[in-house]
Amino acid sequence: MKNGKWELRIGFLLAGIVIFLAVLSIFWTPYGINEMDKTARMTAPSLEHLFGTDNLGRDVFSRAIVGGRFTLLVAISTVGACTVISTILGLIAGYVGGAVDEVIMRLIDAVNSFPGILIALVIVTIMQQGNYTIVIALCVMFIPSFTRIVRTGTLQYKDADFVRSNKVFGDSDLRLLLVHIFPNILPLLLSSVIVGLSNAILAESGMSYLGLGIQPPAPSWGRMLYEAQSFLFRAPWCALAPGFMIVVTIVAFNCIGDGLKKRFLA
Numbered sequence: 001m002k003n004g005k006w007e008l009r010i011g012f013l014l015a016g017i018v019i020f021l022a023v024l025s026i027f028w029t030p031y032g033i034n035e036m037d038k039t040a041r042m043t044a045p046s047l048e049h050l051f052g053t054d055n056l057g058r059d060v061f062s063r064a065i066v067g068g069r070f071t072l073l074v075a076i077s078t079v080g081a082c083t084v085i086s087t088i089l090g091l092i093a094g095y096v097g098g099a100v101d102e103v104i105m106r107l108i109d110a111v112n113s114f115p116g117i118l119i120a121l122v123i124v125t126i127m128q129q130g131n132y133t134i135v136i137a138l139c140v141m142f143i144p145s146f147t148r149i150v151r152t153g154t155l156q157y158k159d160a161d162f163v164r165s166n167k168v169f170g171d172s173d174l175r176l177l178l179v180h181i182f183p184n185i186l187p188l189l190l191s192s193v194i195v196g197l198s199n200a201i202l203a204e205s206g207m208s209y210l211g212l213g214i215q216p217p218a219p220s221w222g223r224m225l226y227e228a229q230s231f232l233f234r235a236p237w238c239a240l241a242p243g244f245m246i247v248v249t250i251v252a253f254n255c256i257g258d259g260l261k262k263r264f265l266a
Contacts, residue, residue, distance in 0.1 A: 008255070061241070146189070163180050187260070195254060
C-alpha cells in the first residue's frame, strides 16, 4: 500500500518475534548453548530439539536465539554509534559549508572509495580481535552513507524561511541545528537507520562467517553457518536455522524502513 501500512505491520511482527527471542535468551534457553549430548548428535528437528542438534550434540535452537542476541547487539551498537557520528559530521558539513564542508566530504569520499567490507577486514585485522572489535569496523563502513543523508538534508533546510526567521530573532547556530533543522531531517534518517540495521546484521554475519566477528564460544548466526558447512548435507538444519533467522531479520527491518519511508513521503 502507498502509505506503507502493511510493510510496517509485517516488519514489526517479524522484528518483534526476533527481538523477543533474543531477549528471552538472556533469561532462558531450552539447553545450554555449549551443552553437548553425544547421544543426540546431528538429530533432526523435533519437539525435543526444535531446530535439531549439531555435530557436537548442541541444541541449534538455543544457539540460534542466543546468537540473535549477540548479532542484534552488534548491529544496534554499530548503527547507534554510526548515527551519532554521522549526524554531527553531516550537520557541520552542511551548515558551515566552505572549507569545512570540503574537508569532511573529501574524507568521506576517501573512505567511500574503498569497498566497505575491505575496510572492515583491515580494521579487524590490525586491531586486537575481540567480540566487539567488529562494531568499530562496521561503524567506519557505514559512516559515509549516513553522513551524506544528514548533509543533504541540512543543505535543503538551512536556507529555509523558518530557519532564516529564527536566526533573525537571535537563535544560536546550535539551536538552529538541533531544534529547527535536525527534526526535519530525522524522518528520512530514521528510515535509513532501520534499513542500516539489516545491512549491519548481514555484514556482521559475513564477518563472523570469516572468523572476524563474534568469537567462540559465543554463538552468532554467521559463525553457526561457518561451523555447519562441513556437514551441510548430513545435517542441513544446522545451516538452515541461522540462515532463516538472518533472512527473517533482514526482511523485517527492510519492511519497517520501506514502510517508514512511504509513510513520511505520503
